[in-house]
Amino acid sequence: MGHRCCGKHKVKRGLWSPEEDDKLIKHVTTHGHGSWSSVPKNAGLERCGKSCRLRWINYLRPELKRGSFTSEEEQIIIDVHRILGNRWAQIAKHLPGRTDNEVKNFWNSCIKKKLMSQGLDPQTHNLISSHKRSVASNKTAGSNAKTQSHIDQERPVFTVNNMSQKTDSSTEMNYSMSTPIVPLLNAQPPTVQSMMASPTNNNHYLVQNPNSGWNNVSDIPTFPDSTLNMSSASSSSMFGHMDDSNCIWAAGAEAYVPAPGAMEVQGEQSKGQVVQVHQEKEKLLEMEMEAMQDMEIAASFDQCSSFDYSLVEYYSTMMSGVAPHDHVNYSAADFTWNF
DNA sequence: AACAGTCACAACCGCTCCAAA
DNA sequence: CTTTGGAGCGGTTGTGACTGT
Numbered sequence: 579m580g581h582r583c584c585g586k587h588k589v590k591r592g593l594w595s596p597e598e599d600d601k602l603i604k605h606v607t608t609h610g611h612g613s614w615s616s617v618p619k620n621a622g623l624e625r626c627g628k629s630c631r632l633r634w635i636n637y638l639r640p641e642l643k644r645g646s647f648t649s650e651e652e653q654i655i656i657d658v659h660r661i662l663g664n665r666w667a668q669i670a671k672h673l674p675g676r677t678d679n680e681v682k683n684f685w686n687s688c689i690k691k692k693l694m695s696q697g698l699d700p701q702t703h704n705l706i707s708s709h710k711r712s713v714a715s716n717k718t719a720g721s722n723a724k725t726q727s728h729i730d731q732e733r734p735v736f737t738v739n740n741m742s743q744k745t746d747s748s749t750e751m752n753y754s755m756s757t758p759i760v761p762l763l764n765a766q767p768p769t770v771q772s773m774m775a776s777p778t779n780n781n782h783y784l785v786q787n788p789n790s791g792w793n794n795v796s797d798i799p800t801f802p803d804s805t806l807n808m809s810s811a812s813s814s815s816m817f818g819h820m821d822d823s824n825c826i827w828a829a830g831a832e833a834y835v836p837a838p839g840a841m842e843v844q845g846e847q848s849k850g851q852v853v854q855v856h857q858e859k860e861k862l863l864e865m866e867m868e869a870m871q872d873m874e875i876a877a878s879f880d881q882c883s884s885f886d887y888s889l890v891e892y893y894s895t896m897m898s899g900v901a902p903h904d905h906v907n908y909s910a911a912d913f914t915w916n917f
Numbered sequence: 918a919a920c921a922g923t924c925a926c927a928a929c930c931g932c933t934c935c936a937a938a
Numbered sequence: 939c940t941t942t943g944g945a946g947c948g949g950t951t952g953t954g955a956c957t958g959t
Contacts (some may be wrong), residue, residue, distance in 0.1 A: 615943080636928085678946095
């Protein structure tokens with residue numbers, strides 16, 4: 579096969595020996611890695627630069643934390659994944675000492691199955707209907723199920739509107755799966771803070787787990803309050819909608835299908851609510867930040883009956899350093915949509 | 918004891934992004 | 939502007955340990 583990055587060189591592949599590790603550690607600690615492509619030569623390794631980089635980043639860096647994930651870390655992964663989807667590198671940034679590879683492996687080997695056993699779609703964090711769940715569980719039982727078609731079918735719809743242009747559906751955009759969420763008029767996706775604080779135009783901002791695809795705009799359901807099904811933070815998808823004109827932040831909308839195995843979240847599912855965000859958003863944000871000071875993360879996730887704020891609160895809490903995992907000092911700027 | 922199946926994790930592959938030439 | 943190469947990322951595969959039969 580050969581590596582594209584070093585096809586002409588003879589490179590060793592497979593597991594790294596302790597000797598190779600030593601060489602790489604000595605070289606990087608004394609000289610820095612510089613250009614990774616030159617590392618193998620300078621370090622006396624018959625590896626490609628890419629392999630050296632990966633070995634260093636995922637295994638040899640001194641700041642890496644080894645060992646199994648704590649339940650706290652697991653919860654962080656689940657919660658951040660709900661927002662960011664499979665952005666393992668971004669998720670890993672919230673877990674000091676953990677690598678994207680580690681997070682990804684942990685997700686695929688443990689969390690995914692755990693969520694599915696709870697009747698949750700690990701990609702969207704939505705409840706899987708009983709039928710779909712049985713299909714999913716069958717596939718899980720068969721191991722290595724790779725098709726996502728049953729999941730794709732229930733991906734919530736997502737749209738971005740520009741209110742100033744909104745005269746017909748042509749100004750609404752359809753997004754395919756993996757399309758980043760970007761306000762129509764903004765080059766950069768909004769940060770959570772910016773979304774909470776002060777959208778400066780009439781864009782509709784929607785935040786969602788990027789793994790959740792969006793189909794045709796015509797499929798977008800409307801959610802009368804009585805039918806809006808708000809999930810608890812621990813069971814909902816990230817499906818938020820902020821409208822500058824009426825400032826509604828809604829989330830977790832999904833047709834709810836009670837199913838065995840999901841009873842632990844059923845009660846929460848029925849407590850739908852929509853929270854009004856005042857126009858003076860900056861003021862509100864300050865107030866919320868203050869209110870968050872006393873909020874325990876566990877409480878925010880286990881007890882909050884509405885998703886709408888809980889996730890934002892959670893992140894704000896996390897970023898403000900109030901989180902119980904106090905080895906992490908987040909600043910507000912740490913959490914942005916880095917596409 | 919031998920074998921097959923499963924699991925977790927390390928490593929690789931292919932792609933995209935981005936800066937420099 | 940285009941090209942090129944390095945870096946980074948997510949998906950996938952390979953491998954060794956473990957477990958059940």
